[in-house]
Amino acid sequence: MPEPGAGEVLCRTRYLSLDPYMRSQIAGRHTSGAVVPGDVMNGETVSEVVRSNVTSFSVGQLVRCMGGWQEYSVHVASELSTVADNIDPPSYALSVLGMTGLTAHAGMIWLARVCAGECVVIPAVTGGVGSIAAQLCAARGARVIGIAGSGEKCRYAIETLGAADCIDRRSEDVEARLGKLCPDGINVYFDLVGGSILHAACRNLAHYGRVVLCGLMAEYNRADRTPGPAPGLLIGKRAVVSGLVVYDYEPRRDEFIRECLPLVVQSKLTQREDITVGLANAPAAFHRLMSGQNFGKVIVKA
Amino acid sequence: MPEPGAGEVLCRTRYLSLDPYMRSQIAGRHTSGAVVPGDVMNGETVSEVVRSNVTSFSVGQLVRCMGGWQEYSVHVASELSTVADNIDPPSYALSVLGMTGLTAHAGMIWLARVCAGECVVIPAVTGGVGSIAAQLCAARGARVIGIAGSGEKCRYAIETLGAADCIDRRSEDVEARLGKLCPDGINVYFDLVGGSILHAACRNLAHYGRVVLCGLMAEYNRADRTPGPAPGLLIGKRAVVSGLVVYDYEPRRDEFIRECLPLVVQSKLTQREDITVGLANAPAAFHRLMSGQNFGKVIVKA
Numbered sequence: 151m152p153e154p155g156a157g158e159v160l161c162r163t164r165y166l167s168l169d170p171y172m173r174s175q176i177a178g179r180h181t182s183g184a185v186v187p188g189d190v191m192n193g194e195t196v197s198e199v200v201r202s203n204v205t206s207f208s209v210g211q212l213v214r215c216m217g218g219w220q221e222y223s224v225h226v227a228s229e230l231s232t233v234a235d236n237i238d239p240p241s242y243a244l245s246v247l248g249m250t251g252l253t254a255h256a257g258m259i260w261l262a263r264v265c266a267g268e269c270v271v272i273p274a275v276t277g278g279v280g281s282i283a284a285q286l287c288a289a290r291g292a293r294v295i296g297i298a299g300s301g302e303k304c305r306y307a308i309e310t311l312g313a314a315d316c317i318d319r320r321s322e323d324v325e326a327r328l329g330k331l332c333p334d335g336i337n338v339y340f341d342l343v344g345g346s347i348l349h350a351a352c353r354n355l356a357h358y359g360r361v362v363l364c365g366l367m368a369e370y371n372r373a374d375r376t377p378g379p380a381p382g383l384l385i386g387k388r389a390v391v392s393g394l395v396v397y398d399y400e401p402r403r404d405e406f407i408r409e410c411l412p413l414v415v416q417s418k419l420t421q422r423e424d425i426t427v428g429l430a431n432a433p434a435a436f437h438r439l440m441s442g443q444n445f446g447k448v449i450v451k452a
Numbered sequence: 453m454p455e456p457g458a459g460e461v462l463c464r465t466r467y468l469s470l471d472p473y474m475r476s477q478i479a480g481r482h483t484s485g486a487v488v489p490g491d492v493m494n495g496e497t498v499s500e501v502v503r504s505n506v507t508s509f510s511v512g513q514l515v516r517c518m519g520g521w522q523e524y525s526v527h528v529a530s531e532l533s534t535v536a537d538n539i540d541p542p543s544y545a546l547s548v549l550g551m552t553g554l555t556a557h558a559g560m561i562w563l564a565r566v567c568a569g570e571c572v573v574i575p576a577v578t579g580g581v582g583s584i585a586a587q588l589c590a591a592r593g594a595r596v597i598g599i600a601g602s603g604e605k606c607r608y609a610i611e612t613l614g615a616a617d618c619i620d621r622r623s624e625d626v627e628a629r630l631g632k633l634c635p636d637g638i639n640v641y642f643d644l645v646g647g648s649i650l651h652a653a654c655r656n657l658a659h660y661g662r663v664v665l666c667g668l669m670a671e672y673n674r675a676d677r678t679p680g681p682a683p684g685l686l687i688g689k690r691a692v693v694s695g696l697v698v699y700d701y702e703p704r705r706d707e708f709i710r711e712c713l714p715l716v717v718q719s720k721l722t723q724r725e726d727i728t729v730g731l732a733n734a735p736a737a738f739h740r741l742m743s744g745q746n747f748g749k750v751i752v753k754a
Binding site for chain 1: 481483643646650665666668671677678679680681682683684686687688689690691692693694695696697700
């Protein structure tokens, strides 16, 4: 257990968020930097203040911070933010009201500006980002087509997340099904996975279709990279392809929470969590996430 | 010589525009459709009315139309537009004030919204689209870096088109030079060529850099297609990549001409034309265009 210095706060990890970007940090390819052997793995946490040398945070209070894959972490006050009392369970501060929720909101609402009546395709639709994106788009009157890794996940996408339909990528021909389910083309594709599904989606784009590039789940475990869609295809579609890095939207996090917290409190926005107990089990939980065996946002309860 | 029917106009080709998209039509891959053996090659022309069965066009008048690679063409009135008397030479209605000028304006002004102080990279910078794009961007205070196929073209880009610098793609390492000439990254890349230069430009994009995909000059003669930049690169750059098809901007052609004609009349916007005399020489001129031997907008004078 480290000692907090002057102006520092000692925090104990209560919940740790596991996210695919961590794989990219291990590979040294992430925009936020690399994690090398000997480093503590990065990770957003909901932590409890156990000792405080600042006036703005007091012992027992729950905070959100980059605590990492460890029991205790020390922070200056500017690295901490309060977890509001009405965020229940507190792990929601890491999922629907945390970075994954912010990513979904930034991508679909602020960047792609999804509108009623539009056809939106979301892969990994039951995952942390996908599940919030689906609900936000459906709530705006968009027709959401999900893509997921099992029949059970597809049913969940339709019954709980508001998807109009969902493609089981393990048992169905994704491109052929996209063609059938989106006869007028895809207006918005939220690319959380990269790889062949990105190409299939681009071939099925509507004219002026928007693609938000956000994640590369299908690629993080590979050394090579699938190239992007051919320029000629994007020209013919008049496509608009935008790269999204959620950190850029950090200044708008409060605005996002103001908008989404009421929806969560009213159960209009739900988050299925895939909770593993015990920090020692984080590596195994991360492996399950990276192989698509999780079902919902992956959280480790310390 | 065909006979115009009721409501039709017989036109004689005076100037024919040759453009790279024609190669793509021959390959059957262009968004506007295919040209197959036995068809007349498509092409925009400035033509003279020689017989008219409509009241809105009279004999002797110059019109712009899709006359094609032929001496005479017959049109209904809605397919013709008047070439204003002050467009001098009339071939400018096919270049700076025609489809190539409209493409440059649509791409750089309407779509990319180039601003003063931005670093804009334009390949094929002495060609039909590139040369107008360079002048429009420089006039807005952007710092234009051209790419061209010879030292002579590079000098022209700097001395006449307002480029701050120009890379000779045949004798220089384009990517290394882009890195040096754009130390803070490229804000806007106007992709008229595809291929390796697109990838080099994307690796040198600034954060939030915009790429306007417009042409594939480097690829039209090949059966395969270079894939696009990897999604991970575009994410890290927060890039915005947009496909441009000039036909979509046809309704704004008058607006474009209102803005640019005064600049042409005042010689603030110039067009170097590469003129071949005689329609029979159009195939040879087209071959010169596709191999980059032209210098300026390629026009055939009938």
